[in-house]
Amino acid sequence: MRARLFATRRLPIDHAEVVDTGVLVASFEADRAPTSEELVDGARGAHAIVTQVSDRIDGSVLDRLPGLRHVAQMAVGFDNIDVAACRARKVLVTHTPDALTDSTAELAFGLLVAVARRFHEGQALVRTGSWRGFSPTLLLGRELVGSTLGIVGYGRIGRALAVRAKAFGMRVIASTRRDAPFAPDGVASHAPFARLLAESDFVSLHCPATPSTRHLLGDEELAAMKPGAILINTARGTVVDEAALVRALERRQLGGAGLDVYEREPVVHPGLLGRSDVVLLPHLGSATQEARARMAVCALEDACRVLRGEAPLHPVPD
């Protein structure tokens, strides 16, 4: 019987360049995420599926796909997948770390500059024809040099952001899971989470979505941030209590926010939508041609390995 692979979205590369001859490949063709019924319909009979962060893979989906052996998540984050349910059914789960590190760090840094220098308000002035020419007091922003960036989650992407921030003359501090200090790297120094919140002019989130990071930033933590600080989130929406963030922005505790991810994507808290001190992007962290091609190759190569009976190179961590 020929091995079958189903991709829940059209892939950004020609799969024929990566997938072994003989593997039958199909994908969901609409330009939106499939519903779980559509996913199950498309994946019926498949041995491997290539999934995206917008697909929910849980026990009920897995029970309807008895031949499935591998979920190849085309993302570094895999909080949309019930890994325990997969393991219980002997379905392997892989992801694509490394492939999107630079793209995501670049986007986080871009958001940081955009909020600090008020790109969003400046662009609105120009586009609406309301700009009246140069003014020495127009849209004064904040300089990065000499300011402190606090990075929450010092993994691949956090470290890549730290290097960029350091090159801009920022002081970089970082906190890690369980607040454990890390080996000195000449870029960032360790700060416990509470001190990081109190000292940082900019806080950028780079931790995974887990039960322990859910609402890591809520009312209390946002109130503990340096007055006027700017929050950047390119990690996962659930790390921030969005309603609490709106409250913190409304009382001007925070100076602004740059968000690429949301608690209930694609729904965005209405209190954020009208604010001029926030920059809102539609989950674009890894959205470069280079990263998306690497992610697709990484997911497909692991799928082929599993279909050949070999161990995948990028199983999700425990």
Ligand code: DGY
């Ligand atoms: C990831 O990889 O987790 C991003 O959120 C999507 O590319």
